Amino acid sequence: MxxxxxxxxxxxxxxxxxxxxxxxxxxxxxxxxxxxxxxxxxxxxxxxxxxxxxxxxxxxxxxxxxxADKQISQKLMPVSVGLDADGNATPALLKRLNGMGLSENAVAQLTRQMDGKNEALFIAITQTGAxxxxxxxxxxxxxxxxxxxxxxxxxxxxxxxxxxxxxxxxxxxxxxxxxxxxxxxxxxxxxxxxxxxxxxxxxxxxxxxxxxxxxxxxxxxEGAVIAGFAERRAEIERQLNAAAAGQNLKPIEDDALLDEVTALVERPNVLLGQFEEIYLEVPQECLILTMKANQKYFPLLDTHGKLTNKFLIVSNINPADPSAVIGGNERVVRPRLADAKFFFDQDRKKSLESRITSLDKVVYHNKLGSQGQRTERVTAIAIAIGKQLGGVDLAAKSGLAAQLAKTDLITDMVGEFPELQGIMGRYYAQHEGLDNDVAFAIEDHYKPRFAGDDLPRNAVGIAVALADKLETLVGLFSIGEKPTGDKDPFALRRQALGIIRMLIENKLPLPFTALIKSVLSAFDHQTTESTATIAAIKDFCFDRLSVSLRENGATPQEVDAVLSLEPALLSEIPQRLTAVRTFAELAEAPALAAANKRVSNILKKAEGEVQAQVNASLLQEPAEIALNAALGKVKPEADTLFENGDYTASLKALAALKAPVDDFFDNVMVNADNPALKANRLGLLATLHQAMNRVADLSKLAS
Known part of the structure; x- marks a missing residue:
């Protein structure tokens, strides 16, 4: 071949x-x-x-x-159709063989194989290679x-x-x-x-x-074309870095822009252009965005990351005199920069506060009102969160930032460049002399905008970002706008993950269920179905959290063990996961997890609610007396460690229960004939269950 x-x-x-x-x-x-x-x-x-x-x-x-030719086994027909009662070929089989160019002699070459529930006739044939x-x-x-x-x-x-x-x-x-x-x-x-x-x-x-x-x-x-995408991209990157180094500058890093430019040229030639320094008075985010999005240029930054008035052009031609190409590109970019400067100058003539009333004219959702009404809700929620996290001062700053957070949507600059929402609000707030905590919160309240994005940089930003995302999530759930399958038009999965990240990574002492209830109360349309709405939001958020934890390395068993208890404070979850992971490494862990699962099953089958109470005078068997004594020693120690937040030590303390628990199940009949003995033993198991499941549901670790 x-x-x-x-x-x-x-x-x-x-x-x-x-x-x-x-x-x-x-x-x-x-x-x-x-x-x-x-x-x-x-x-x-x-x-x-x-x-x-x-x-x-x-x-x-x-x-x-x-x-190459290959041998294949081809199905002909069911045995019941191809052979009669005596095992001879039927006319149907002979006709099929003749159609394949084979004689009656080929019947001897057939094999019987199971095809599903029925037996079929197969023939080995040589298939000519393509x-x-x-x-x-x-x-x-x-x-x-x-x-x-x-x-x-x-x-x-x-x-x-x-x-x-x-x-x-x-x-x-x-x-x-x-x-x-x-x-x-x-x-x-x-x-x-x-x-x-x-x-x-x-x-x-x-x-x-x-x-x-x-x-x-x-x-x-011969063709002056670098055909390979990767090779052409590498050549562009090399030329960009070389041209920037010649100016003691560095090109902005943007993989998406680099990919797009690679797809626009066949023979890259990087040229240096510049614009008038007066345009640098405009926030650099505006200039960078217009150069990247509209012209596909690479802006150049100094060693401090500050924008300069120079930029790089990736041309598709390589003339002997590039001045005409450079001049043409400089003429094209100048009106774009002039527009940005005009928008910036015009926007600063009006304060952010004066724009608040204009939000009433911007529709947010036909069932949830205008952006103005939404701003009122977010402001109330931010004040409440700020008060919980930092008292009156934080509440006041959070309320002001929330009130102004969406006002830059009304500005000319954001109207032209929607990607700058929040960023322009920060610049305009600083121009007005507002507190930097408030100004940065206006920019940061959209964060985290995507997986891996930074969180808001200060407490005011955290309060406003939480309020904004919670208002969106709770509000849309309250009117039945829930994600279905792959459809999530309001990006509620992203909003939920943002809320979860802020609560966990900033270790915020905000009980999750109470937080949802307080946010729901900000809506006028809340109904008797609010309990179902709260439950649906919790389920949705815990599902997102479960996926996120597994993606970050936790096993499904560890995640289930922690989340099945629905911890009030999401900020405790990392410590609980660490504790479960450490506990799982103990030699006693498999037996205790299995015992805990057994206890859970026994208590589920018990009639009525079992109280975690034990009457010592009713304890008869040495094994149950020993287990009660062990619990009397271990439980207070584990509980104290739990209350102090040392979840790992709390679970480790349970290792001492392995022997008495094993002895109990080997020697004690829980379902005794005597009702009082049975109730007391169930109470002992309930006490054990309570001691073992404060940090996590250890039964989820049982194989």
């Missing part, structure tokens, strides 16, 4: 830049997987993906011209149909009658097995060995590829 390397390329019009990386990876991986499934690749075959603004390509090593032409034709069709295309377009082919659907119009198809063209077709194109290079920089408009392995090198030297 002969193996050669394979190259397949689709040459198209400019592809959507934000999708290019995924398109390239999907094209090459699907092509490889489909060829592999047909037996056309070797064990050590590997694929390399190429993706530039105008091409998707894949290079695959060690591809066979034809797959040819590369047929296999690649199939693979290309599968790869094209499975591309994660953001939006398909329909375009007409050259014949004027036919049309096809693809992400962008395709102009050529290249397929080389070694140096041989593979005769396949796709999107109305027939494969050849030619492609096109750079629109302006190529030595020749048409590049004839000699063989599969010369593709990348020929495109670079």
């Amino acid at each position: 002969s193996y050669k390397n394979l190259l397949v390329e689709l040459f198209v019009e400019e592809l959507p830049p934000k999708a290019l990386k995924k398109l390239g990876e999907a094209f090459s991986s699907t092509l490889f997987d489909t060829l592999k499934a047909q037996g056309l690749t070797a064990v050590d075959s590997a694929t390399t993906s190429f993706a530039s603004p105008r091409r998707l390509a894949a290079h695959i090593t060690a591809v066979a011209s034809q797959a 040819t590369l032409q047929n296999g690649l034709q199939n693979a290309v069709e599968v790869a094209i149909s499975n591309l994660p295309i953001p939006k398909v377009m329909t375009y007409q082919l050259a014949d004027g009658w036919s049309s096809v659907n693809f992400v962008r119009p395709a102009h050529s198809l290249l397929a080389l097995h070694g140096s041989d063209v593979v005769a396949i077709s796709a999107l109305g194109l027939v494969a050849g060995n030619q492609t096109q290079g750079h629109r302006f920089e190529a030595a020749s408009p048409i590049v004839t590829i000699k063989n599969a392995d010369s593709y990348a090198q020929q495109l670079e030297t």
Whole structure:
């Protein structure tokens, strides 16, 4: 069997830049997987993906011209249909064999195998291996149909009658097995060995590829194109760093922007531009955003992270004199910066406080009122939280910050750049001379905005951020707007995780259920169903917390053990998890966990509520007397440690109960005939259960 390397390329019009990386990876991986499934690749075959603004390509090593033949077992029909009572072939079986080109003699070669609940007849046949032409034709069709295309377009082919659907119009198809063209077709194109290079920089408009392995090198030297996405990205990054270093500056780090620019150019050439320093009076976030989002420039920062008036342009051409390119880009960015400065100057003419009434005109939700009404609720909640966390002073600052938190939504700058909400509020608050705690809280109340984001930097920000997220979560749950499946239009999962992170990471002494109840009371529409709403919110948040804890390394058993008790303070959960993990390592842990599970089952089956009380005079058996004595010593110690917050030591203290617990279950009949003895022994078990399950439900650790 002969193996050669394979190259397949689709040459198209400019592809959507934000999708290019995924398109390239999907094209090459699907092509490889489909060829592999047909037996056309070797064990050590590997694929390399190429993706530039105008091409998707894949290079695959060690591809066979034809797959090896293989023996397969083919089902014919049920035994009851193919053979009569005497075991002879029925006409139906003979007809099937004749249709396969086999004679009656083939009956002797049949085997019987179970097919589900019935026995069937099978025959071993040799399946001819797929040819590369047929296999690649199939693979290309599968790869094209499975591309994660953001939006398909329909375009007409050259014949004027036919049309096809693809992400962008395709102009050529290249397929080389070694140096041989593979005769396949796709999107109305027939494969050849030619492609096109750079629109302006190529030595020749048409590049004839000699063989599969010369593709990348020929495109670079003859076509002025760096075909590999990763290679082109690395070259851009190298040039950016070199150009910035020449100015003793550093380019802003933005992987998404770097990916997008990589998808916009085929032959990157980094140039240095600059703008007038007067624009640096505008907050740097505004300037950075407009340069990145609108122009795809890389702003340059000084060693302190402060924006300078210089920026880097990633050009797709490399003229001998780049001044015209630089000048053109500088002229384009200047009006953008002027607009930002105009918005900033205009916005500062009105105070944030004067904008509060305008929030009444902004709809928040048709069942929850305007942003103005929402602001009133968030303010009341923030004041209450602030009072709990820091008294009157914190409550006052939290109330002011909450009142002003959404006012920058009315400003021109945020109207133009919604991504700057909160950030501009902070700048305008500082311009007005407001307390920095309040100003930073206005910016930070949106945090954490995503997984791994920073938390608010001060207590005022924590209070307002908690109030804002709780108002959203509780308010939407109260009107039945709950996430379903993959749909979460109001990002309530993210809001819940933000609340959980702030409570836990800041060790806030705020009981969770009481917090939800107090927030719900801020809504005028609360009904008799408020108990169900609170329960639903708690379940939702604990589900999110459970997933988060498992993602961070806790086992499902550890998480269940801690969360099944629904701790009032979420801030205690990390310590409880640590305690459970330490307890699980004790030699006594498996036996105590199993015993705890047994105790739980016994108490569940008991009639009526069992009180954790023991009458010492009713204790008869030595084992129950010993267990009661051990509990009398261990329980107070464990309880004291628990109350002092030393959960690990509290659980460790329980290790002393292993022997008396084992002895009790070996020698004592709990369900005694005497009702008083039975009740007393159940009371002893209830006392044991109470002692063992303050930190976590240890029965969840039982295997």
